[in-house]
Amino acid sequence: MSILRLKSYLTVCAAVLMLGQAVTAQAEALPDFTNLVEQASPAVVNISTTQKLPDRSAASGDMPDLDDLPPAFRDFFRNMPRSPRSPKGDRQREAQSLGSGFIISDDGYVLTNNHVVADADEIIVRLSDRSELKAKLVGTDARTDVALLKIEGKNLPTVKLGDSDKLKVGEWVLAIGSPFGFDHSVTKGIVSAKGRTLPNDAYVPFIQTDVAINPGNSGGPLFNMNGEVVGINSQIFTRSGGFMGLSFAIPIDVAMDVANQLKKDGKVSRGWLGVVIQEVNKDLAESFGLDKPAGALVAQLVEDGPAAKSGLQVGDVILSMNGQPIVMSADLPHLVGGLKAGAKASLEVIREGKRKTIDVTVGAMPANDDDIMAGDAAKPQGESNSNRLGVSVADLTADQKKALDLKSGVVIKDVQDGPAAMIGLQPGDVITHLNNxxxxxxxxxxxxAKGLPKNRSVSMRVLRQGRASFITFKLSE
Structure with missing residues (x-):
């Protein structure tokens, strides 16, 4: 072999050796989940529920009188299989659902999602040894989507509980559950973000991950690499109906606070300010004199609510609570909800460009807050025009003020071409504030309106069907 060939051969061997070392190093760097799964799996359970529903064929009434039917149809209906009847004689059918859960105490307390067991007539928990036990529903909390169950047993396997506050973005996490009924399926990923707020879920600072979650995983545990539960897998974001890389878990700290209250009182109480807030975007920040978008803008107050009694006003921007900064408006409900009724809180706000501190006594969240801000805009009477904005407005009548719980404001009668139309104002909208x-x-x-500045963000507070929000616009002339 010539010296040139020998050198080439040695070079190739060295490259292969380096590649092998790199692959080995990479394999060693990847986490090994085997011990975690072996230790944690026994405490993860499958949950199935049964709900009794009225039979569709019976919902519209009893079977027709066969004597009134043509002969050709009589035999057909006589030979149809009948649905089983309940003791009361009503036909029923059963709806079943599947989910996951995990045992948090050796005497049989189980955590899962509220939506897994909602409206269930019977709940069955299947353990890792495939034994099945009927579960008692201790309590649920729809606002956090947490449910606490109880099964009879002693010395049951339990999970280790972690601290979700210590969880870091980029950290490895693992889920165990029953997607599509496949018990104890394991998927892994990383923490993508913390403190996420989802629509209609203002009280949960969700953990976002890229762990594969599918129907049946709901209610199952999310583990860190120490084998500790840091969350309850709850939701996915999808446009296809299946996993698309965005899954969300309830932090275990939130879930355990709910579980402890359900175990002790059978219900959950949380703090409440009695405000409707909205995000502060760039234009709103400019209109309120803020250096950057931050805080929670108070768009509406509940009459005689804790915030209103403390002196908080519509248009205030809440920057912090008890020293904790409000970066996004969604941060405020998380902080307030974690307090108990009667707790004292200190709010730092911006009002008319100046910082103020407002002390408030937190109230108790109403059992049903869906209709707190109800109200309808009525028809206008007496009008005035502002051609500069392209909108015709009228004074609110006494009845309108009472219905909307307002002391002042104007109602839009007509919208012409102009800035008002461009920002989406509609007849019936009520304007309570303009340019602060x-x-x-x-x-x-x-x-x-005549004195509004040009080429600068101007804020306007608008009520539509009783719901208030601030919008911004700029006038170019």
Missing amino acids: QAIGSAKEFTDI
């Missing part, structure tokens, strides 16, 4: 000034009458609205 309260609107007492149609005349005041017109006067304030």
